[in-house]
Amino acid sequence: MSDSTAAVEHAEHNDPALLHHFATAQQQRDTASLGMWLFLATEVMFFGGMFCAYLVYRYWYYNEFAAGSRSISIWLGTINTVVLICSSLTVALGVKAAQLGKRKQLVSLLLATLVFGVAFLGIKGVEWYQKYEEHHVPGRSFDVSDIIRDYPQIHIDPSHSQLYFSLYFAMTGLHALHMIVGIGIFSFLTYYSWKGKYGPEYYTPIENGGLYWHFVDIVWIYLFPLLYLIDRKPLR
Amino acid sequence: MATAAVSTEQRENYLNAEYGIRSWLLTTDHKRIALLYLISITFFFFVGGFFALLIRLELLTPAGDLVLADTYNKLFTMHGQVMVFFFLIPSIPATLGNFLVPLMVGAKDLAFPRINLLSWYLYIAGGLLMLFCILTGGVDTGWTFYTPFSTGFSNTNVAEAGLAIFINGFSSILTGLNFVVTIHRMRAPGMTWSRLPLFLWSTYATSIIFLLGTPVIAITLLLVVLERTFNLGIFDPTRGGDPVLFQHLFWFYSHPAVYIMILPSMGVISEIVPCFSRKRVFGYKAVALSSIAIAVFGFLVWAHHMFVAGISLYAALVFSILSYLVALPSAIKVFNWTATMYKGSISFSTPMLYAFGFIGLFTVGGLTGLFLAALGIDVHVHDTYFVIAHFHYIMVGGALMGYLGGLHFWWPKITGRMYPEAWGRLSALIVFIGFNLTFFPQFILGYLGMPRRYWQYPPEFQVLNVFSTAGASVLAVGYILPMIYLLWSLRYGKPAGNNPWGAAGLEWTTQSPPTTFNFDETPEVTWEAYNYDQIPMPEEVTLER
């Protein structure tokens, strides 16, 4: 990747996608790409703070975290993981379609991505509702006596359980928020793709939007084992 | 006050290219956005300053007799929050940085002009929420928001303040993003990394901290807000939470944040000193690399704020030794600036006076940092006025003086006008004197044992407090004067040419003020930075009176 700018190519300024302050389309592409990667770095630090708190408390209150982890649905979590991975596949294929100028394919793939994204949120909603019904949502009606009953051989302190669930909701909630933003972005991308705005000469938004989507996927790939798969082996 | 045949205002520039409030509020011109920021942060500076005034008035007497204890606690909290988050952190980057980064690299604008405007709106949104928070009762947690006081005991607008800073944080992040990408991707042909002005090296280092540090305070404050709102217990020791974890998360950002506040100022000094010594910077590479070193090491020292917080002895040792390492690059810069003046041709313009002040006061501030990094001393002076004196020497004596120096230095470029030099020098002198009177006694107060954040204090501390308050009133004059004469100069100041100082740097090759798109043709850089051997000394600017 070249650091320095190319010579001014006045002919390029007839390109409607080229913004005025860029000398060449290549410069604009490289700029957008670097911008998105840096933004994703900030997102890593953003989630990182909460991961840090999670790691500390998991180390101290392993029993409550393990029991809490077993109380959330591993099936729904696994399905969601598959859903997200499929959505990243459709995104990656979509970028390829854009590069090759296949508009119809691009639109279908983006629509599929949106479907997967919405499905993910739907399943997450079901999960959260399950937790709500079981009184595992931190707050006034928080009650983990069912968990305590399920694991008589270990000692469970309800307030430590509440820490687990607080972090569960905070982390999956932040992730879901990012998913919603991603769905918003991809809605715009789908619309503009349908309008024919993207093709081999200009598909930067698809590429960078894709990067964002992949990042949100990767966050989930970390969240899933950390939240759902603590101590899934049979209890001693 | 003779004007040129074609006065600079009549030529089209970024100020007169378009008129009307929409052209300002919907602008994507980095220079206009810089001015929007300039107005907003000046406003918040005076808000924070007002709180400081009340604090110093209260501290004239040992008894708490001016305001209630709760009010005093709100005053120092809001002074800290407003000054740190809404003034110091954005100050140079958002005003001088926004204005100068594209000009200095030879570009037409920043990489992402619309995101730049979004940054400003985020700053305003955060600022408005902070104002709302202040006007509806304030916050009293200290700018440090320590738990469990902030999460479980304070009855004030903690969540609103946390959210205000959270929103403001995204303004910082996007600004940093813009700068890093611009410096990487939009340099003019021939503008290699080793030809970059040192202001850009400092800005680059600052932007790295913006990007990597700010998200951590964002998530930390978010957790505090969630805990207060939903009664979660993440930092509540009665429910298994750890208040010291908060401190680690908080300081992981807030220590690098102090480097956000000082690095840009150092960059300004690196521009002013060569110009008014007519020499290239001594040790360009050393200064450039020092900026990066400060940013990197700055991330490794956060727990030096926690030596008595209950961390282990061994952790304390590690953070102490790292704190000495981070002091080293700053010392190197001071030596290099001093050496730059050797065999130079020095003139004492207002910016240069501020630069001298900066070097002196930053040296004192930095050396007192050595006291604090020494574990045995820190136990005694932690959370006393010694710390307050130390960081005000750096943030006010250093960062703020650099900001004022830079403002004066680039004022002709930004506005097309010269400010009145005599008033400029007088204000610089008043600031220097007032500042030392205000804050030097606080070193002594701290070592004598006066704790921070005290509304009332034992009578034996009164004399030094009175000195400090007297100094503050002088300092205030030094800040109000530039407000007046800089505004005056907008209409009555002598029109400035392209390069009144005879300074090096691409920004000085454009007209003053620049056109909207900065350069008619993309410049091609074939010279090294600070080529003062090639730039003639300015004849037309009278530096006497």
Add this chain to the structure above:
Amino acid sequence: MFENLPLWPARASTMAGNVDLLYIFLVLLTLFTCAAIFITLIVFAAKYRRRHGREAHQIEGSVLLEIAWTVVPLGIFMLIFAWGAVIYFQERVPPKDVAEIYVVGKQWMWKLQHVEGQREINELHVPADRDIKLIMTSQDVIHSFFVPEFRIKQDVVPGRYTTLWFRATHAGTYHLFCSQYCGTLHSGMVGQIVVMEPAQYQTWLTTGGGFGSLAANGASLFAQLGCQTCHRSDMQGRAPMLNGVYGNPVTLEDGRTVIADDNYIRESIVNPAAKVVSGFKPIMPVFQGLLNEEQLNELVAYVKSLNPPPPGSVNAPDMAAAETKP
């Protein structure tokens, strides 16, 4: 020395002199460095001010100088670091034979419990020339115990014990400040340390209401709460025997070994499942929220008193024995 020059507080502990020595060194270093830089700046400003006909001399830099002014400050910094670290070690590691006093900070007062039973509020009486360790916790938010004349400070954190030690050298009254912002009356959470000659301190201890020693109160609380049902003093209980536990290593269920210090005892009462002793089940009830900090201090003192006194050494509550030491 310099009693009339208010640059530092009186020196009233064994650490004060050490801290001040490093401080004075740093002050002199600062003065020297500032003088060097300021004088250089002034000389340059005068000698090289702009004059017609004299051009500036373009100088690129000097690698030698860069190395010099990197290495020399680094060396000085490492010296300061080491010096400060040594003092810190001395400050944080109390001597072996130390008397203990329990401190509970709360908004906005200090509560002090002597092991002999005396309770004080905002005022702490201690004997001179004796090593004293403060075992501190907070009832609510973070406070900090600061005695400028002793040059000591330690944050007082809710949910755990932190410790501080000192040896007062001169009888007198010294400031006690809370130095971690804690709310409305943070600046009112002040008091005094009253250092007395040892004989006077003995007298003070014996007068003033029959509180019962901390450990004795702990013993009755222990019985009241039914602890002895499981924590029997023979090996038959469902819970570990507590005699001889304090200060010794304990093997836990998960294989770790920890030292049964004050924090361990306290944690085992408020959060028993955190560190279960190997071979026992996690069935101890949780006392978080049921006992206040002073009661916890009493129970901890009681558990500590269950240790057989090591032969020949001085027991903390036995001040008379300390008096007869040569």
